[in-house]
Amino acid sequence: MEVWESAGxxxxxxxxxxMLGLPxxxxxLAVGTAGLWLHVGERAAFGIIGQIPFTATMSYELxxxxxxxxxxxxxxxxGMSEDLYRLCHGFLGHRRGGLAMATVAACGGFAAVSGSxxxxxxxxxxxxxxxxxxxxxxxGLAAASIAAGGTLGILIPPSVIMVLYGIATGTxxxxxxxxxxxxxxxxxxxxxxxxxxxxxxxxxAGPAADAVPMQERFARLLTIGPVLALFVLIIGxxxxxxxxxxxxxxxxxxxxLLFALWRRSLTPRAFLSCLLETVxxxxxxxxxxxxxxxxxxxxxxxxxxxxxxxxxxxxxLSPLAVILLIFAIYLVLGxxxxxxxxxxxxxxxxFPVVSALGFDPVWFGIFVVMAxxxxxxxxxxxxxxxxxxxxIRDVKLGTIYRGIVPFVVADIARVLLIIALPGLVLFLPRxxxx
Amino acid sequence: MIWTDRLFxxxxxxxxxxxxxxxxVTTVDVGGRYFFNRPLHGAFEATEVMMGLMVFLALPLATxxxxxxxxxxxxxxxxxxVKRAAGLLFGVVCAGVxxxxxxxxxxxxERLLRVGEVTLExxxxxxxxxxxxxxLLWVAAAAFVLDGIAALRGRPGAQAGA
Amino acid sequence: GRxxxxxxxxxxxxxxxxxxxxxxxIIEPWARAIEAESNGSLKFEIxxxxxxxxxxxxxxxxxxxxxxxxxxxxxxxxxxxxTQVMDLPFMSPDPxxxxxxSWLTYQRYGGRYNEHRxxxxxxxxxxSVPALHWRGEPITKLEDMQGRRVRVGGNVTxxxxxxxxxxPVQLPPTEAQQAMARxxxxxxxxxxxxxxxFNITPVIRSTTLIPGGLYTDTFWIAFNERTWQGLTDxxxxxxxxxxxxxxxxxxxxxxxxxxxxGQQGLEARNVAFNTLAEAEIARAKERLKVLETEWxxxxxxxxxxxxxILDYARTMARLYTAERRVNVR
Ligand code: NA
Ligand code: NA
Numbered sequence: 064m065e066v067w068e069s070a071g072x073x074x075x076x077x078x079x080x081x082m083l084g085l086p087x088x089x090x091x092l093a094v095g096t097a098g099l100w101l102h103v104g105e106r107a108a109f110g111i112i113g114q115i116p117f118t119a120t121m122s123y124e125l126x127x128x129x130x131x132x133x134x135x136x137x138x139x140x141x142g143m144s145e146d147l148y149r150l151c152h153g154f155l156g157h158r159r160g161g162l163a164m165a166t167v168a169a170c171g172g173f174a175a176v177s178g179s180x181x182x183x184x185x186x187x188x189x190x191x192x193x194x195x196x197x198x199x200x201x202x203g204l205a206a207a208s209i210a211a212g213g214t215l216g217i218l219i220p221p222s223v224i225m226v227l228y229g230i231a232t233g234t235x236x237x238x239x240x241x242x243x244x245x246x247x248x249x250x251x252x253x254x255x256x257x258x259x260x261x262x263x264x265x266x267x268a269g270p271a272a273d274a275v276p277m278q279e280r281f282a283r284l285l286t287i288g289p290v291l292a293l294f295v296l297i298i299g300x301x302x303x304x305x306x307x308x309x310x311x312x313x314x315x316x317x318x319x320l321l322f323a324l325w326r327r328s329l330t331p332r333a334f335l336s337c338l339l340e341t342v343x344x345x346x347x348x349x350x351x352x353x354x355x356x357x358x359x360x361x362x363x364x365x366x367x368x369x370x371x372x373x374x375x376x377x378x379x380l381s382p383l384a385v386i387l388l389i390f391a392i393y394l395v396l397g398x399x400x401x402x403x404x405x406x407x408x409x410x411x412x413x414f415p416v417v418s419a420l421g422f423d424p425v426w427f428g429i430f431v432v433m434a435x436x437x438x439x440x441x442x443x444x445x446x447x448x449x450x451x452x453x454x455i456r457d458v459k460l461g462t463i464y465r466g467i468v469p470f471v472v473a474d475i476a477r478v479l480l481i482i483a484l485p486g487l488v489l490f491l492p493r494x495x496x497x
Numbered sequence: 498m499i500w501t502d503r504l505f506x507x508x509x510x511x512x513x514x515x516x517x518x519x520x521x522v523t524t525v526d527v528g529g530r531y532f533f534n535r536p537l538h539g540a541f542e543a544t545e546v547m548m549g550l551m552v553f554l555a556l557p558l559a560t561x562x563x564x565x566x567x568x569x570x571x572x573x574x575x576x577x578x579v580k581r582a583a584g585l586l587f588g589v590v591c592a593g594v595x596x597x598x599x600x601x602x603x604x605x606x607e608r609l610l611r612v613g614e615v616t617l618e619x620x621x622x623x624x625x626x627x628x629x630x631x632x633l634l635w636v637a638a639a640a641f642v643l644d645g646i647a648a649l650r651g652r653p654g655a656q657a658g659a
Numbered sequence: 660g661r662x663x664x665x666x667x668x669x670x671x672x673x674x675x676x677x678x679x680x681x682x683x684x685i686i687e688p689w690a691r692a693i694e695a696e697s698n699g700s701l702k703f704e705i706x707x708x709x710x711x712x713x714x715x716x717x718x719x720x721x722x723x724x725x726x727x728x729x730x731x732x733x734x735x736x737x738x739x740x741x742t743q744v745m746d747l748p749f750m751s752p753d754p755x756x757x758x759x760x761s762w763l764t765y766q767r768y769g770g771r772y773n774e775h776r777x778x779x780x781x782x783x784x785x786x787s788v789p790a791l792h793w794r795g796e797p798i799t800k801l802e803d804m805q806g807r808r809v810r811v812g813g814n815v816t817x818x819x820x821x822x823x824x825x826x827p828v829q830l831p832p833t834e835a836q837q838a839m840a841r842x843x844x845x846x847x848x849x850x851x852x853x854x855x856x857f858n859i860t861p862v863i864r865s866t867t868l869i870p871g872g873l874y875t876d877t878f879w880i881a882f883n884e885r886t887w888q889g890l891t892d893x894x895x896x897x898x899x900x901x902x903x904x905x906x907x908x909x910x911x912x913x914x915x916x917x918x919x920x921g922q923q924g925l926e927a928r929n930v931a932f933n934t935l936a937e938a939e940i941a942r943a944k945e946r947l948k949v950l951e952t953e954w955x956x957x958x959x960x961x962x963x964x965x966x967x968i969l970d971y972a973r974t975m976a977r978l979y980t981a982e983r984r985v986n987v988r
Contacts, residue, residue, distance in 0.1 A: 084572070084583055086565035089591045096597070103724065110722020111710065113601030116634070117627050118712050121549035123541055123831060129516050129551065130523070230833045233857065237841060304842030306527045307834050313523025320520070338513030342555035346512070347564040349552040353598075360710050364724075368707050411708040415676060449566055459573065534806050534826045541829040605718070612774075615737040617814035618829075 066370040070362060073098050077358070078399050081444065087401055088347075091354030098361040115356050120349050123309065127226050129345040130312030131178030136337035137319035138176050138293070139186050141326045146286040147172040148190045152272070153280040160262035160269030162198055163208040166191040167254040170212025171247065172287065174219035175294040176319070178226075178312060180439055182344070184213025184447045188454040201268040202458050203466025204261050207440075210447040210463065211254055211470035214436035219247035221297055221315070224432050226308055227406065232414045234424040236308040237301045238492040242425050243432065245491055246481060253473040261469055289322045302495070355404030368412040375416055382420040386482055389413055390434065394475075397438025402446060405438055406431065429481065429488045437474045440467050502561060505640060508633070509558035515551040519544055539618040546616065546626055553633035557640040565591075581649050588645020592638040599634035606631055667894065668702045669886065672716055672725035674709035680852065684913030685784065686729060686880070689901055696897035701890075703727070717881075721777040726886040732877045733813060740957050741772040743877050744972045745785050747954055748819065748947040751875040753981045755911030757785035760975035761877050762907050768968050772961075779887035781880045781898060782906030787850040787914040788872040794845055797865035797933045801942055810835050810844035815950070819874055820848070822946040832857060839863075848873065851925065852917030860924040865931040871940060880906060911981070 073094055080090035092112075099108035119125075138144065151165035151172070158164065170187050177183045188209045195205040217224040220240035229236035262269040275283075297315045300306050306314055323329040329337075362368075371392070375385055396405050410431060417427050439447040442464040452460055481488050526540035559565065572580065610624030671690065675682050682705060690703035710724055714734035719725065732739035733746060744750065744764060751757025761783040765772075769780070791798065791809070798804055804824035811817045812835075817827035828844045832853075838844040839862050847859065854860055880902075890898070925932075935943075951969070958965025 081568045082571070084567060084569065085587050086567045086591060088565060089587075089594050092594050092598070093590070096594075107723040109601050110605075110719065111724055112598060113605040114711060114715055114718055114722075116553075116598050116602050117549065117605060117630060118715050120552040120630075121545045121626070122712075123545050123548075124833070126519060126523075126544050126548050129548070130520060133516055133520060229837075230831075233833060233836060235837055235840060237837060301841065305531050307830060307838055307841075307843055309834065310523050310527050313520050314527055316520045317524040335510070335513065338516050339509055339558070341516050342509060342512035342551055343559040343562060343564050345516070346552050346555035346559040347566060350556065350559075351566060363706070363708055363710060372707065415678075444568065446566060449568060452569065460569065530808065530826065530828060534808065536826065536828060608718070608721075612735075613737045614735050617736045618817070 066366045069098070069102075069365045070367050070370075073358075073361065074399055078444070086350075087444075088350040088354035091351075091358040091401065091404065095354065095357035095359075095361045099357070099364065102361065102364055111360055112357055115360070116353050119353050119356050124226065124230050125349075125352075127178060127223055127309055127312040128348060129341055130316045131221065131223060132182055132344055133337065133341045134293075134312065134316040134319040135173075135177040135179070135182045135186060136340050137316065137323045137329070138173075138290070140333055140337055141289065141319070141323040141328050143176070143287070143290050143322070144169070144173055144186050144190050146283070147290060148187070148194070150280075150283040150287055152194070153275040153283050156272040157274035159266060159271050160204070160258045162191070162195045162200060162272055163204050163258045163261075163269050164255050166195070166205075166208045167212040167215075167251055167258065170209070171215050171219060171251045172290060174215040174217075174247070176221075176290055176297075176315070177216050178221045178223045180214045180216035180224075180436065181348075181446060181450050183216030184210055184450045185454055187212060188451050192455050198270055198272050200270070201265070201466070203462045204258070204268045205466075206448075206451045206455065206458050206463045207466035207470055208254070208258060210440050210445070210451050210467060211257070211474075213447050213450070214439050214474075215247060215250055218243050218250055218429075218432055218436060220244065221308070221311060222432065224406065224435050225428060228410060228428045228431055229308070231410050232424055232428070234428050238425050238495075239428045240298060240301065240308070241495050242429050242488050242492045245487055246429055246433070246477070249480065249487065250474075250477055253477050254470060257469040257473040261466075289326075293318050293322065351401060352403055355401055355407055359404050359408040362408055367408065371409065372412050372416060375413065382422065383482070385416070385420060386422070386430075389417070390430075390478060390482070393434035394437065394441070397434065398441045399444055400438065401444065402435045402438040406435060423485065423489060425492055426481070426485050426488045430478065433474065433478050433481070437471065437478070440474070441471055442467065501639070501643060504636070505557040505561050508554045508636065512551045512554035512558075515547045515554065519547050519551070522547075542616040542618050542621070546619075546621055549626055549630060550633075553630045553637070556633060556637040560591075560637055560640040561644060563644070577651065581651050584648025585645040588641050588643075588648060592641035592645070595634050595638035595641055599631045599638060602627055602634060603631035665700055666702050667700065667890070668704055669727055670725040671703055671705045672710060672719060672728040673706045674711075674713045674716060677705075677707065679856065680913045680917040681729065681878070684916060685906065685910045688909055689782075689880070689906060692901040692905075693897050696900055697894055701894055701897065717775075717778070717879075720881060720883050723883050723885060726883050727781075727880070728883075729878060729880045732879060733815065736814075739774045739877070739879070740954070741961065741963060741968070742769065742774050742783070742879070744954070744968060745875055745877050745976070746815065747951050747969075748874055749871045749944055750972065751785050751872040751976060752788065752870070753872070753911070754785060754787040754914035755907065756976045756980040757872065757875050758783065758907035758910045759904060759979035760972050761785055762903055763975045763979075764968060764972040766903070767971060768963070771963060775879070775881060777884050778881040779884055781882060781902040783880075784878050784907055784910035785875040786878070787852060787875075787918050788869070789848045789850050789874060790869060791867040792847050792849060792854055792859070792863045793865045793867070794839060794842065794862055795864055797867045797931060799933065799936070800939050801946075807845045808843070810838050810847040816848055816874060818950070819947060822949075823943055835859065850914065850918060851921035852914060853921070855921035855924045856917070860921070860928060863925060863928070863930050865933070866925060868932060868934045869940065869943075870934065873943075878910075 077094045148169040151168040155161040155165040220243050225239040296318050297311045448463050526537040530536040606624045606627030614623045716728045716730035720728035732743045745757050745761040807825045808828050809820045809825045811827045820827040830838050836857050836859050839859050955965040
């Protein structure tokens, strides 16, 4: 079939350019533009690429990206990520693999005040990696626990991906946020099991750290009050109807700023560096978004959405088989595709199919978030893996690839679990709806 | 620090100010609406325009700081001279792509100015915003060229990505 | 064979889900009618997903990203100001009248507007009359609007709400449902159809109807000019036969059927309906006069006979209105 041939060729070219070392965004832009030119001609191709940088960035809804990033920067500056890590260190560190477990748990905590997986991974890498190196953890386990833990950033609310999914499908973002909590806790448990499995096979990978006295542990419990307060502000404000999920990001950033000021950890220079860090990351993420949009427009015009739809609905499969097929598609796409373009391309197509089969939109939203999480850590193209490598420059990507495997398995198990037990996702939002 | 880097830093600073402004605008809008039934006039559009400008103001700085997400799988396998040459090549390729976007976005901005499209509430000419973005994309293209040259000279850390 | 070789495929840009009343109730029947009319020499392919956000549709059409597109004129403020004459308060009393008047007016004066350069406009239509839907009690007089936050999609509706005495909350339509569900907004202005489409029905407790049409949006359907020039005379004749006033007719039905679905949903949940009294509507008209004055000034700037256009549009809307007392002495 012509569609699949073109798509396959485009993916191969894209993947090749990325592997050669062209920045991901520009690889997508180059392949997308060339493809559009070949498919719809120069005029339309140039027209499209002239408009996308404008419309992709001038977006009210996407203001959640810089605002959640800014919130994370203030939270980190206020020392909350260290507080979280010290707390988890205290309760888990003395076990074998305990620091990696603490990393996962602290990522889960940080995720409650961060909307982005990449930001969560980058922040926790700075905090957790030196500590794990101090105790001679293997680089593979240390880096993988941060990369995997970082993906919790979009599963545990607030979440940029949930906002995007909610906007694209008209699903209640407040309900999506609440629905992420229980699977988020399950995710932490599964990752802890993955760590336990690794150190059981290779005890040298994660030596036990010194135990912290009980009294000190409980003292540390008190330090994470601000994190909890910020989480309650965001989720509570959305639920009480004070602001929308989009606005929650801006208000959350202001809240985090107040905390940082209150902690007296924000000099004018530190404030500026929070702003600069936010806008630099925003710029690099939006260039990826622009690339993803150009590429997915090309896929759209060659007719990939319809071909995907026919693939999924054509065989007359049962709902369960359809979901498993979609999961398989996401797994494969996630290995080779940047997560944002994967979502942009698939959700508008698959959502109507899945809804028609009777799946709950909130449930499917969590499913999509989990598929995105997986794509962030599956080799060869996993953004979180690259982020870790960017922060800790002397770790080889190959080492991270090997280390991540048990966590990928844990993720797959978790997706299968929510397919088997949809109630795990839906009971909290239903409880809240009364 | 050469003057171009100062320029990029200055533009980045403007982007940072916009980020702070966006936070303030949202908070004031929400607060005004919830407590006083007085939402901030034009908050929605201001956010949109600030978003667009922020991204492109910060782009040259992000480029010079090598913040573009890049796969660096085979880096350690390559000899130094290949890495340097590739650094220059990719810098030039990215600059070319930026230039292409800048050119087309500039033309699009001209069209929007010609037909008189404005934002609804504040009446900001949308074509003007597009034109500004296009200029900033040209600056980003220059940043890519400078970065490619720096990579060729083998500046420290030039090979690592993300 | 030969006929197949001559088939011209027309790609239709689409930004709404396939079941929405515009693709399903207006675009699709129009496209299929033309296909039949052209004996299969034209084939329309409606895209399943969008190439960009809705406001980009016209520019994507100009650049030839697709051959046919449809869009909301108000999505590009300042660009289609004259075409938008029906958007003014109390111009469009029902979707047939509004659509017919918008098209007839455009046919008569549109050539002088010069607002759709690069495209061939096949038809215009409008949405059905909006109502005020509330999470709580309905309003019976304008004073009741005081302190109420009403979700609006854009600045013009925002000004309408402000003029009526309420507080506008501008949010994208995708966030409307959530704003209503959580109480960020107390009410919303929407055609009854959209309440069902955006799944807002469950949180509505009352609906205030405003006869005469508080406002509307003028939609356009257009061909890329090059595509249009590339069609044969027979193909263009086939398109023309099912466009223009035929689109207005089709759209009137589509919105009415959409409203019917919305109405059933609201009735099933025992939503209280009330109709704003005539005296209050007269007050509202008085307060909203300023929008008309501004539109006339815009026409003046363009050297167009604003008052004449407005009067013509109003006359056509009155003559083409759906509700008319007949067979009764
Ligand atoms: Na989060
Ligand atoms: Na991946």
